[in-house]
Amino acid sequence: MMKNDKTTIYTISDLAQRFDITTRAIRFYESEGLLSPERDGQKRLxxxxxxxxxxxxxRGKxxxxxxxxxxxxxxxxxSGKxxxxxxxxxxxxxQESRERLEQQKHDIEIMxxxxxEHEARVQEVLK
Amino acid sequence: MMKNDKTTIYTISDLAQRFDITTRAIRFYESEGLLSPERDGQKRLxxxxxxxxxxxxxRGKxxxxxxxxxxxxxxxxxSGKxxxxxxxxxxxxxQESRERLEQQKHDIEIMxxxxxEHEARVQEVLK
DNA sequence: TATTACGTTGACGTAAACGTCAACTTGGTT
DNA sequence: AACCAAGTTGACGTTTACGTCAACGTAATA
Incomplete structure (x- = not known):
């Protein structure tokens, strides 16, 4: 597989491999207005x-x-604007993501x- | 609203209020086997x-x-077993949750x- | 007794993010 | 010429976690 510098051109399956997603997903993102690749005929570049x-x-996901x-x-x-x-x-x-993160951190500690405690109780019963 | 000690008994809407969820959600959790409240006639306790x-x-959510x-x-x-x-x-x-957390932390930093950088570029253009 | 609040059980609807065909085109290879 | 890999466009299906009625029961209250 090619390196990825700023001049590289990818096919849809190139990208799918690199990001470990399906081509279907990539086309879906385009249909949702997140991507707008060029075309060579009907093929996406x-x-x-x-x-x-x-x-x-x-990353957003x-x-x-x-x-x-x-x-x-x-x-x-x-936009550049x-x-x-x-x-x-x-x-x-x-910031919201960050707050969720803090909450999750707390949740994990408690879990x-x-x-x-659960393990301790179980061990206690075994004695 | 009552305090919540270990003897308190709640109605479905009590719980809904306390956790800021709907009664529909609570019934759904029961239908999915996560809750199994007692009954007083047909009412859940x-x-x-x-x-x-x-x-x-x-917390899991x-x-x-x-x-x-x-x-x-x-x-x-x-089960207690x-x-x-x-x-x-x-x-x-x-542990998986924890790893996701680390990844997210990283993602937020980069974002x-x-x-x-985006702000800086924009400011640069304005000059 | 009529109303109101709260509860119940179906049953169908919904949104997001794709998955899964089907039918077709295109470009390169045997 | 025949074939295969890779790509394309619909179009419908799928999953999770509920939301949203509808139709009904029950208990306290005015």
């Missing part, structure tokens, strides 16, 4: 910017963002504690 | 253990667990950096 965009989409939310982020980067309103919206979303 | 179970369910996954955790606690296999499964799931 993906460039570096599309690669970056896909990375954004998947890991943070629990919807595709609609990631689309805003992508549009913001794509200073849409202060959109910027604030995205920033807020990142581990309770699992420990 | 929830006790302290049901309260605890609901707390587990919602925050961590991205499916109801089926939370059900395993609940069954484990409920030492099902080592089930224990391992649950433990693994907690914030890229937002910063």
């Amino acid at each position: 993906y460039r570096h910017k599309d690669y970056i965009t896909l990375k954004l989409i998947l 890991r943070l629990g963002w919807s595709l609609a939310e990631s689309r805003e982020l992508i549009q913001m980067y794509g 200073n849409n202060q309103e959109q910027y604030q919206k995205v920033l807020e979303k990142v 581990l504690m309770e699992l420990d | 929830y006790r302290h253990k049901d309260y605890i179970t609901l707390k587990l369910i919602l 925050r961590l991205g667990w499916s109801l089926a996954e939370s059900r395993e955790l609940i069954q484990m606690y409920g 030492n099902n080592q296999e089930q224990y391992q499964k649950v433990l693994e799931k907690v 914030l950096m890229e937002l910063d």
